[in-house]
Amino acid sequence: MNFIIFDLEATCWRGRPPKGVTEIIEIGAVKVDRSGYVIDSFSKFVRPVVNPLLSGFCRQLTSIQQSDVDKAQKFSRVIDDFMIWAEIGEEDYILCSWGSDDSNLLRNDCKLHNVDFQWVEQYIDLKREYRNLKNLKYASGLKSTVKKEGFEFTGLHHRAISDAENLGKVFIKYLEEWDLFR
Numbered sequence: 001m002n003f004i005i006f007d008l009e010a011t012c013w014r015g016r017p018p019k020g021v022t023e024i025i026e027i028g029a030v031k032v033d034r035s036g037y038v039i040d041s042f043s044k045f046v047r048p049v050v051n052p053l054l055s056g057f058c059r060q061l062t063s064i065q066q067s068d069v070d071k072a073q074k075f076s077r078v079i080d081d082f083m084i085w086a087e088i089g090e091e092d093y094i095l096c097s098w099g100s101d102d103s104n105l106l107r108n109d110c111k112l113h114n115v116d117f118q119w120v121e122q123y124i125d126l127k128r129e130y131r132n133l134k135n136l137k138y139a140s141g142l143k144s145t146v147k148k149e150g151f152e153f154t155g156l157h158h159r160a161i162s163d164a165e166n167l168g169k170v171f172i173k174y175l176e177e178w179d180l181f182r
Helices: 056-062 066-070 075-086 101-112 126-133 142-148 160-173
Strands: 002-010 024-033 038-047 093-097 123-125
Touching: 002 101, 002 160, 024 056, 024 075, 024 101, 024 160, 038 066, 038 075, 038 160, 075 101, 093 101, 093 160, 123 126, 126 160, 142 160
Parallel strands: 002 093, 093 123
Antiparallel strands: 002 024, 024 038
C-alpha cells in the first residue's frame, strides 16, 4: 500500500476566474509506504490551456512564473507521468491531500482534458481526518497545522511539492491513527 500525499497549485485570480475555469499549474507529491517512509517524490509544472496567462495575483501567491508554465507539458501528459510515478493500477494506493479542493480540482482537470478520473476515487481528505482525530470543530490551514504539530514548515508555502512534503510530515506522525481503511 502506498499513500500518495499530494498538493496542487492552480490558476487563480482575485475574484471569479476568466471563462469560469481554474486549471492545475503544478503537481507535487510524496509517496509514503505503509511503514511511514517517504520513498519518492514528484514535482512538475502544468501548462494551462483555457487561461494560459497567469495573473499577477497567482504569480505572487505561488511564486510560479509564466516561464515555468510556458515550458511545461499540458495536463494530459503530466497526469500520465504522475499516474506512472504513483503506480496507479499496479500498486494499492490512497491519494491524500489537505482539504477536498485538490481532489475536486484533479477531477475537474481530468474531465476538461478527457482523462479518466475513476482512479481519483481512492482518496482521503486529511484535513477532515485531522479535524476528527483531534476532535476539532475546524482544522487550521496546512502551514499552521505543521507548526502546531512541532515541525518546521520547509520550502515555500503555496508550492505544490513543499506543501506535499510538509503534509507528509503530519501524515507520517499519525500514520497509525488515521481512519484510512473505512
